[in-house]
Amino acid sequence: MVERGTANNMSNFRLIIFNGKPYLKKYKNCFATRDVFTLWGILQLLRLYPHRVPDLELLFECDDQTVVKKTSFPGNIPPPPLFHYCGDHNSYDIVFPDWTFWGWAETNIRAWERISKRIEENNQKRQWKDREPFAFWKGNTRVAPTRNALAHCNASDQNQWKAHVYSLQWDKEAKRGLNNHTKLENQCDHRYKIYVEGRSWSVSEKYILACNSMALLVQPNYYDFFSRSLVPLRHYWPISIQNMCQHITFAVEWGNSNIDKAEAIGKEGSKFIRQNLRMELVYDYMLHVLREYAKLLRFEATISEGAVELSLESLASMVNRKARKFLEDSRVKKPATDRAPCKMPPPFQPQKLHVLLHTKESLVKQVEMEGNQYWQTLHNTN
CATH class of the missing domain: 3.40.50 (Rossmann fold)
Structure with a gap:
């Protein structure tokens, strides 16, 4: 089901978390540095909560508009799980915090x-x-x-x-x-x-x-x-x-x-x-959504052929000096050893x-x- 998200240029990249380490496989470029700042945010999550993100594979789309349209998956056809910055009532995109939480270098927004x-x-x-x-x-x-x-x-x-x-x-x-x-x-x-x-x-x-x-x-x-x-x-x-x-x-x-x-x-x-x-709650949301997503996977995450391991240094090397400064400004200083993630409230009852x-x-x-x-x-x- 995940593989369906790689068809028709539906996703920009695949992210694999394996033994607490992130790996990236790119399919197409994102606009400007959206992918770098998004991945940077995920690396900060792994730094904040080491070994708390389970093994998983996910696909990410970083354009503006939703892509997993409900009309494309009628009846019992399961849609591919695809992470994105926004959703609407006509799509199945999984909503994730946008790149600007860690900065938008092209527009000088910290x-x-x-x-x-x-x-x-x-x-x-x-x-x-x-x-x-x-x-x-x-x-x-x-x-x-x-x-x-x-x-x-x-x-x-x-x-x-x-x-x-x-x-x-x-x-x-x-x-x-x-x-x-x-x-x-x-x-x-x-x-x-x-x-x-x-x-x-x-x-x-x-x-x-x-x-x-x-x-x-x-x-x-x-x-x-x-x-x-x-x-x-x-x-x-x-x-x-x-x-x-x-x-x-x-x-x-x-x-x-x-x-x-x-x-x-x-x-x-x-x-x-x-x-x-507050950024600690943004990270908590990221942690919870990735954990719940990982529970639904019916396969063991593996490092795909062509995937490369990510680090703070390798991501920083993908952008210019100005953007690196923006990244450094949002670096997590140390793991959260003094607090636990917030607790998720129970789901709404339908009524x-x-x-x-x-x-x-x-x-x-x-x-x-x-x-x-x-x-x-x-x-x-x-």
Whole structure:
């Protein structure tokens, strides 16, 4: 079943853990250094929890979009287990933390542990009520129609929208040298921040939620390993793709009229990130998902022909000096001999999961309806 994941260019590489050591067999290149930083993260896991990851073989896909489509495996045909950065309701991809937790050298974004601390420090420098009373988004508008549509929500003298939208290409910005307004830790001076997907899910979600701003999530189709735990109107404000500019403006108008409530939503979202995306918990998730995955294997892991042993030094040698610096910044200093991994909660019972999903869906529909009513009333008044 695993071998099916090597067909049709479905996976980028195979990773084998054997006797606590990692081995790599590449099938195709990943975009930029995603594979290096992902593998680096797995090596840090092995360093943090030596001899706790069982023998296993896995396949990894490091592009944006999901690949193991449910429609390709109907009936009793088992899908190949494939690890990926995101999932959706139409795929079987196994969700794993993305490469930016250890850094994104091409865009000058440091490891998550460092960036998240800087964001938290900067959050304390400006009172929420003193922030700009607009929604904010900065990123590449060219990668998806939804982002291109968002660019039309920019506030101007010709419209009444309540968003500040800035289009940029991160690779070009990084080459020029990120200025203070482009650095992620300095993008938290608005009361509201917009999250919108690109080609699929976006790594920007955690940075946006960490800002203490009320996050406006534009109807996502994809999820990463933590986002399904987010609750609308508690951790974020949902935005409909239909009439997006109107719904963003409604959210801002509501927030500016209900400052305490909007601030509370922003801070709850940020609190969720601080509590649940600490690096020790990210590593614990990685450990648990690999352990559970290994229990399902029906064969003994072996070192494939052509696979090479990985080490911190060999990975670092694959990238330039700047990227090596980023890797070193996220190196695990010593094994976790003083603590055990967190305990996984029991799986949801089907009925409880159904209630949870129904509640979230109802809240999203409620906000959408209120937004439509707001604009209908405004239209009738005018």
